[in-house]
Amino acid sequence: MDTLLQPFQFAFMNKAFIMMAVIALPTSLLSCYLVLKGWSLMGDAISHAVLPGIVVAYLLNIPLIIGAFCAGMICALSTGFLAENSRVKQDTIMGIVFSGMFGFGIVLYTKITTDVHLDHILFGNMLGIGTSDLLIAGLIAAFVTVVIIAKRQDFLLHAFDPIQAQAVGLRVGWLHYGLLSLISLTIVATLSAVGIILAIGLLIAPGAIAFLWTKRFERMLPIAVCVTMVSGFLGVNISFHIDSAPAPTVILVLTIIFIVAFIRYNTIRTQ
Numbered sequence: 001m002d003t004l005l006q007p008f009q010f011a012f013m014n015k016a017f018i019m020m021a022v023i024a025l026p027t028s029l030l031s032c033y034l035v036l037k038g039w040s041l042m043g044d045a046i047s048h049a050v051l052p053g054i055v056v057a058y059l060l061n062i063p064l065i066i067g068a069f070c071a072g073m074i075c076a077l078s079t080g081f082l083a084e085n086s087r088v089k090q091d092t093i094m095g096i097v098f099s100g101m102f103g104f105g106i107v108l109y110t111k112i113t114t115d116v117h118l119d120h121i122l123f124g125n126m127l128g129i130g131t132s133d134l135l136i137a138g139l140i141a142a143f144v145t146v147v148i149i150a151k152r153q154d155f156l157l158h159a160f161d162p163i164q165a166q167a168v169g170l171r172v173g174w175l176h177y178g179l180l181s182l183i184s185l186t187i188v189a190t191l192s193a194v195g196i197i198l199a200i201g202l203l204i205a206p207g208a209i210a211f212l213w214t215k216r217f218e219r220m221l222p223i224a225v226c227v228t229m230v231s232g233f234l235g236v237n238i239s240f241h242i243d244s245a246p247a248p249t250v251i252l253v254l255t256i257i258f259i260v261a262f263i264r265y266n267t268i269r270t271q
Contacts (some may be wrong), residue, residue, distance in 0.1 A: 006241075
């Protein structure tokens with residue numbers, strides 16, 4: 001027990017635990033919808049596409065989260081437009097758009113002088129987050145969580161059957177782009193903690209684990225939240241004791257839990 005509680009003696013570790021608890025809610029809730037809707041690659045695309053927005057925001061001397069959010073929405077909107085107006089499938093479009101924007105961001109970054117390390121943008125800096133980072137992440141997380149909980153049934157119907165959702169009078173367009181906006185906001189909230197590359201792990205793994213664990217959607221949401229909370233606590237704690245980076249350690253724990261859930265699912269199915 002003393003070993004588990006040892007990291008709490010340090011202020012920077014306490015902030016890391018708090019940050020993981022904060023971002024666990026929106027990422028795990030969104031991951032359930034992304035998995036059901038088959039939008040995992042969309043989350044990946046938006047997470048990579050925010051890089052040029054961050055660089056442009058730095059050049060314009062405005063908050064980085066504004067640039068990241070704008071870039072994420074540009075990626076989402078352009079992906080939807082190209083998919084609707086070409087013969088190319090959406091997953092191919094997303095691959096082209098996110099890789100193009102990510103490459104554009106890298107080129108921009110190499111042309112500027114900044115004290116912001118690229119590794120911190122790509123992989124996060126959970127042990128270096130400040131009070132302002134916690135406040136911004138907390139506000140975004142609270143907003144996204146409230147919207148998802150309030151509209152969970154509408155998002156669910158839209159994920160399973162958009163045509164039926166439109167037939168019953170739901171504003172499918174608002175739900176579609178609203179979900180994309182929530183993804184962009186959530187990625188912005190996770191930037192300082194896990195970076196733009198590892199953020200996709202938090203947006204996919206919890207929902208995939210919950211999907212393997214239960215067949216009922218109302219159980220998926222709490223399972224995903226609990227899995228993310230436990231993974232965050234264990235990952236940050238383990239990283240302290242083995243002297244590794246917290247963010248990738250959290251993702252590694254999530255991967256191990258997914259493997260366990262997969263084995264359990266196949267064992268039950270074959271019985």
